Amino acid sequence: MFSGSGCIPGQCSSPRETQVAMNKRKHKGSLLRLLILVLLLAGALQVYRWSRTNDPRFYLFLQSRPGRVLARIFHWGSAAAQAIPEDKPAEELTETERAVMKKMREKLLARQARYRLVTAEGRELTGWIVESNSQYVVFEEKYGASGALQIRIPAAKISILERLPARIPPITYRDIRFQMEFPSMQFYKKPPYSILTDESYFHVERSVRTLQELHTEFMRYFRPLLSRRNSPLPSLQVLFFSDEEQFHRYQKRYCRIPEPTAGFYSPTLRRLVIYNEKRSGWLRDLEEDLRKSAEESGLSTPQAALRKRKIERALLHEAEEKTFVTLRHEGAHQLFFAYGVxxxxxxxxxxxxxxxxxxxxxxxxxxxxxxxxxxxxxxxxxxxxxxxxxxxxxxxxxxxxxxxxxxxxxxxxxxxxxxxxxxxxxxxxxxxxxxxxxxxxxxxxxxxxxxxxxxxxxxxxxxxxxxxxxxxxxxxxxxx
Known part of the structure; x- marks a missing residue:
């Protein structure tokens, strides 16, 4: 039988008892929330300490889902914490990405030599035919934006003249995004390297040869250590600035602690970044000091002028060699990380x-x-x-x-x-x-x-x- 209040006799709680029970539940909830906050704070402090001491557990944490979220919030490793996939199906590309890829392909094709010519003396040239008849061939070699050279070769001195197939290396999704990041720079694709630069053609060519030589030597020594030999060949990105200030702005943005160096490799960006030391501030300062010294000493003889030019050439050579030593050093970092050594x-x-x-x-x-x-x-x-x-x-x-x-x-x-x-x-x-x-x-x-x-x-x-x-x-x- 139910009472008028709807309570079963002997099982009803007084309002005071109900309030006490509710207070206990609230107190337990508050303690639980406080405990969770303390644990989160302790975890955050631990992660911060790991980041300050360069502890490997910090980088392992960044690979987890919570770590990736916090990396975006606190700019750990910059926005590049969201890794760009190596490739993406064509149907998933945006209209802008398709347009950029089309333009990149057109530029690569336009830059590719059409003919191979071998002279009777064994000299090999690749380039374009400007003019040809039964008597001679006018052959042109192009050097990017740095100009071109035309040579008139008598037909009797041509041993081989053949058309080259129109083939360009595949452009990956990372290549497309790379170009979109720096739309005014020239893109070069020399597998396994993808290069963006505002440098001269000649400097780019030497840089590419240096990197490809380095890659060959790396494989000869360290192939047994490759942990990603069964995965697609990584796209090795190189960003080559001609301007020191641009380089340092970029370095400040993407390096946790920027250092006074001529290049760096970022494992987060998976990118080698460098600038040409021939255009560096220290070299300009030395050249200015040299000019002032010559003026103050009153040396204007031909011998003094010759000595000054020799010193300037030596400085330029030193700057160029420093650039290529840096390129090999930072390029080696890139290979050891990219191939999983x-x-x-x-x-x-x-x-x-x-x-x-x-x-x-x-x-x-x-x-x-x-x-x-x-x-x-x-x-x-x-x-x-x-x-x-x-x-x-x-x-x-x-x-x-x-x-x-x-x-x-x-x-x-x-x-x-x-x-x-x-x-x-x-x-x-x-x-x-x-x-x-x-x-x-x-x-x-x-x-x-x-x-x-x-x-x-x-x-x-x-x-x-x-x-x-x-x-x-x-x-x-x-x-x-």
Whole structure:
């Protein structure tokens, strides 16, 4: 039987009891929300600490869904955290993207040589026929926006004249977006490289040859370490500025901590960025100082003018060589990341990342650099070499540049190069070194790696002890 209030006798709660129960539920809810906020704050602080210490767990976090969301909110790695796919079906392209791709194809076709001509002396030319008859051929070689050269060749001196097939490399979706980002720059496609630049044709051609040579040498040394050999060949993007200020603006936008360098590789953008040091501020300052010095000394003789021109040519040559050393060094970083030799979560310490790049920057790769050998010998004589354990455990968001003085930075680069050179110089050590690289880049071993000395780990793969490895490394430096 129900009472008039609708309550079952003995089971009704008083209004006071109901209020107490509601307050308890609210209190528990508030505590739960507070706990969640504390945990989120603690997590955020931990991620922030990882980002400041360049911890590999920070980069692993960025690969997760929450990490990608936070990367867009806080501009970690810039807007490029949203990776652009290598390719996309044609039907999914927008009208603008289709128009850009069509224009890119037209420019590549217009730039492609139509004929191959071989003279009786064996000289080979590729270009265009401007005029031809039974007596001669006027042949033209084009140099992009830098001009063209026409040569009149007698028919009797032509050994081969054949038409070349009209083929251009495929343009990927990343290429299209690359061009859309810099619509005023010239696009060049020299597989596996996609290049955008406002530089001269001649400088681009030499840069391409340098990069393709580097790619060939990289494959010869490090093919066994490629972890993406079964995936499509990555599009290796190169952005080449002619203007130093433009480069530094771009660097400031996309580098976490911009440094005074002539180039950089961004794993986030998957792009090599460089500028021509022949147009750099330091070179202009030196040339101005040279001009003022000549004026103040009153040297206006032909001998003085000749000496001034020689110095200017030497400065230009030095600037050009610095550009191409930077191109090989940063291009090596690009290859080690693009082909998966390095991990996606940056577990490798600075000695390995920089040591491999310096190993590749000489021509040919792996050559002993006299300047670095001299630096190492002087440091060894003065007992100033960085202890091997300290070198291998060193890790900073700014890399070796955080060491401070230029002498310390240079020594760290030299020692990292010497260590890689030591490991690569013997087949047995090289195999052990490659096994070490495979082990370190495997995320399943991250916990052990974070709590281990890198020297201890390397010595284990070399079947040696840390002390013996350090002694042999120092002995190798003395024999360089």
């Amino acid at each position: 390095h991990s996606d979560f940056r577990v490798e310490n600075d000695w390995l990342i920089e040591g491999l790049a310096v190993f590749m920057e000489t021509r040919p790769a792996g050559r002993k650099d006299p300047r670095r050998v001299s630096t190492l010998r002087k440091a060894a004589e003065k007992n100033r070499l960085i202890p091997l354990k300290r070198l291998m455990d060193y890790r900073h968001v700014r890399g070796f540049l955080a060491l401070g003085s230029s002498a310390k930075v240079e020594l760290a680069y030299c020692q990292a190069w010497a260590l890689v050179h030591y490991l690569m110089s013997d087949p047995g050590r090289r195999n052990a070194f490659f096994e070490y690289i495979r082990y370190v880049r495997d995320p399943r071993h991250l916990r052990e790696i974070l709590h281990s000395s890198r020297l201890d780990l390397l010595a284990r793969f070399l079947r040696s002890t840390p002390e013996k490895t350090a002694r042999e490394y120092r002995s190798y430096i003395s024999r360089l």
